[in-house]
Amino acid sequence: MRHQVCIIGGGPSGLLLCLLLRRAGVDAIVLEQRSRAYVLGRIRAGVLEQGLVDILHHAGVGQRLAAEGFVHDGTLIVAHGRRVHIDFKALTGKTVTIYGQTEVTRDLYDALDAMGAPVLHEAEGVTIHGAETDAPYVTFTRGGQAQRIDCDYIAGCDGFHGVSRRTIPEALRQEFEHVYPFGWLGILSETPPLHHELVYAGHERGFALCSMRNANLSRHYLQVPLTDRVEDWTDETFWAELRRRLPPDLAEVLVTGPSIEKSIAPLRSFISEPMSWGRLFLAGDAAHIVPPTGAKGLNLAASDVWYLSQALIAQYQGDAAPLAGYSAQALARVWKASRFSWSMTRMLHSFPSEGPFLARMQAAEVDYLAGAPAAQTALAENYVGLPY
Numbered sequence: 029m030r031h032q033v034c035i036i037g038g039g040p041s042g043l044l045l046c047l048l049l050r051r052a053g054v055d056a057i058v059l060e061q062r063s064r065a066y067v068l069g070r071i072r073a074g075v076l077e078q079g080l081v082d083i084l085h086h087a088g089v090g091q092r093l094a095a096e097g098f099v100h101d102g103t104l105i106v107a108h109g110r111r112v113h114i115d116f117k118a119l120t121g122k123t124v125t126i127y128g129q130t131e132v133t134r135d136l137y138d139a140l141d142a143m144g145a146p147v148l149h150e151a152e153g154v155t156i157h158g159a160e161t162d163a164p165y166v167t168f169t170r171g172g173q174a175q176r177i178d179c180d181y182i183a184g185c186d187g188f189h190g191v192s193r194r195t196i197p198e199a200l201r202q203e204f205e206h207v208y209p210f211g212w213l214g215i216l217s218e219t220p221p222l223h224h225e226l227v228y229a230g231h232e233r234g235f236a237l238c239s240m241r242n243a244n245l246s247r248h249y250l251q252v253p254l255t256d257r258v259e260d261w262t263d264e265t266f267w268a269e270l271r272r273r274l275p276p277d278l279a280e281v282l283v284t285g286p287s288i289e290k291s292i293a294p295l296r297s298f299i300s301e302p303m304s305w306g307r308l309f310l311a312g313d314a315a316h317i318v319p320p321t322g323a324k325g326l327n328l329a330a331s332d333v334w335y336l337s338q339a340l341i342a343q344y345q346g347d348a349a350p351l352a353g354y355s356a357q358a359l360a361r362v363w364k365a366s367r368f369s370w371s372m373t374r375m376l377h378s379f380p381s382e383g384p385f386l387a388r389m390q391a392a393e394v395d396y397l398a399g400a401p402a403a404q405t406a407l408a409e410n411y412v413g414l415p416y
């Protein structure tokens with residue numbers, strides 16, 4: 029097979045990149061190691077920055093999002109005895125939209141299907157060859173058959189555990205990592221959301237987040253030690269602990285119910301530089317991971333994909349500069365979003381091993397936030413997404 033761009037990974041990054049390229053007449057193919065049902069079954073992000081919403085409209089997949097997404101003008105932070113409403117709209121003129129990653133993925137599949145774009149699932153043993161040459165190619169097996177795709181460029185959109193980043197020689201790669209000493213236990217339940225906006229709760233027993241997907245589907249999280257296992261947490265113990273971490277008036281109105289999904293995700297900040305090598309370009313989780321506190325993972329994947337799609341389109345129109353500058357351009361935004369995710373995590377989680385000094389610093393930070401419009405504006409600007 030021959031295609032102009034071979035995209036490895038059929039998560040949101042790979043599917044969106046394929047759609048943007050194909051809409052611009054660039055012949056792209058996606059190789060995904062899992063089945064479509066598996067990819068669609070993964071419960072992950074749900075807060076979309078305006079930038080991602082705009083890209084989805086630009087790509088022609090904004091219809092269901094506009095009809096079913098929930099626009100949030102702000103968020104509530106309850107921590108250290110303070111209740112701070114961050115009014116995104118008043119402070120920045122922008123909002124965020126609640127719409128599940130699963131739904132984004134489904135819309136992307138539908139659009140790719142409608143245009144007959146090739147998305148090959150269950151592609152095993154994907155291997156990148158000659159990325160540093162002018163004739164790269166990718167090999168894999170599918171249905172027991174060895175296959176090869178020759179291409180001009182390879183996009184590594186295969187997430188943190190994929191092969192693309194590791195194809196860049198170690199000597200040319202620099203990795204920056206911070207692993208947090210806890211994880212998030214998340215449950216999905218068919219219950220109404222706690223509040224009309226997301227509630228971030230900082231508590232001495234640990235952080236909690238009350239989020240949602242729609243009017244009768246809630247996503248709640250608890251900070252838990254890394255040693256905890258999902259089996260350690262019954263639904264009852266989860267709800268009881270969540271109530272303890274919320275202010276009494278919110279705990280009282282929390283509606284509980286059986287969980288339909290429950291999982292623990294470790295938290296880490298990770299960035300790999302550079303995001304390109306020869307004709308291989310990384311995008312999304314393949315190059316960086318953020319803790320979910322600032323809801324940046326999916327949104328950063330989107331900004332990478334936007335930069336990369338525009339750079340590849342320009343390349344085919346004879347302008348090589350954007351593709352040459354892709355890594356530096358994407359990394360500048362990645363570092364700023366990672367700083368924000370790290371600072372939100374730092375402000376709201378409990379770090380028992382760091383003693384009372386940090387706890388007092390966190391209380392002072394929330395106190396400052398509560399009284400300083402400038403600090404609220406800075407938080408809001410980052411939360412709704414830095415421009416790109």
Ligand SMILES: Cc1cc2nc3c(=O)[nH]c(=O)nc-3n(C[C@H](O)[C@H](O)[C@H](O)COP(=O)(O)OP(=O)(O)OC[C@H]3O[C@@H](n4cnc5c(N)ncnc54)[C@H](O)[C@@H]3O)c2cc1C
Pocket residue numbers: 036037038039040041042059060061062067071072073074075129151154185186187188189190191293311312313314320323324325326327329
């Ligand atoms: C448990 C969990 C919860 C999360 N919650 C949030 C949240 O609340 N808010 C938020 O903003 N972000 C969240 N994130 C992060 C967000 O989901 C990711 O940033 C986003 O999925 C990145 O998209 P991606 O396409 O770059 O990577 P992925 O979604 O990881 O997709 C990569 C794809 O590549 C495929 N793949 C991997 N290796 C290969 C290979 N060798 N060959 C072919 N295909 C391969 C994978 O199967 C996968 O489909 C969460 C992530 C996880 C893991």
